[in-house]
Amino acid sequence: MEAGEIAQYMFLVCTLATLLPHPTSPVHQFIHQTILRRSLMGFLVGPAVVAVILTPWGKRSGGHFNPSITLTFYLLGKLTFWDALFCVAAQFIGAAAGVEIPAYLLRNAPRIPSVRYAVTAPGIFGNAGAFAGEVLISFILMTVILVASNREVLAR
Numbered sequence: 538m539e540a541g542e543i544a545q546y547m548f549l550v551c552t553l554a555t556l557l558p559h560p561t562s563p564v565h566q567f568i569h570q571t572i573l574r575r576s577l578m579g580f581l582v583g584p585a586v587v588a589v590i591l592t593p594w595g596k597r598s599g600g601h602f603n604p605s606i607t608l609t610f611y612l613l614g615k616l617t618f619w620d621a622l623f624c625v626a627a628q629f630i631g632a633a634a635g636v637e638i639p640a641y642l643l644r645n646a647p648r649i650p651s652v653r654y655a656v657t658a659p660g661i662f663g664n665a666g667a668f669a670g671e672v673l674i675s676f677i678l679m680t681v682i683l684v685a686s687n688r689e690v691l692a693r
């Protein structure tokens with residue numbers, strides 16, 4: 538399940554990341570402003586995550602298809618060692634498959650420099666700014682997940 542969830546997510550993100558910034562894409566030619574294409578990417582990835590989580594696999598596994606979230610749940614005692622180990626291994630395998638499949642189907646279009654397999658790269662604030670941003674985003678995400686998963690009203 539975990540491999541399938543992350544594979545679906547990575548497939549969607551790589552496909553969207555190729556469709557939006559690739560220079561030969563019709564979307565790229567129609568929407569010229571980079572900020573609009575990036576905003577569209579954000580608006581499309583959010584529902585993609587929700588869709589993956591709401592699949593039968595996502596409902597059964599808890600919807601955490603990110604290894605860091607799986608490890609957090611292990612450290613909190615909500616997963617056994619072996620469950621966490623196999624989940625993380627499956628997540629890495631699924632992520633690799635989720636990137637390779639669109640790369641094959643899109644004839645290596647995700648490889649070009651403007652797409653870079655949808656990797657988030659440091660911007661004008663450099664590595665320190667990117668690291669600070671990732672720490673802040675991760676802190677907010679984990680706070681929301683832990684609050685939602687530890688409240689009976691919010692958790693299912």
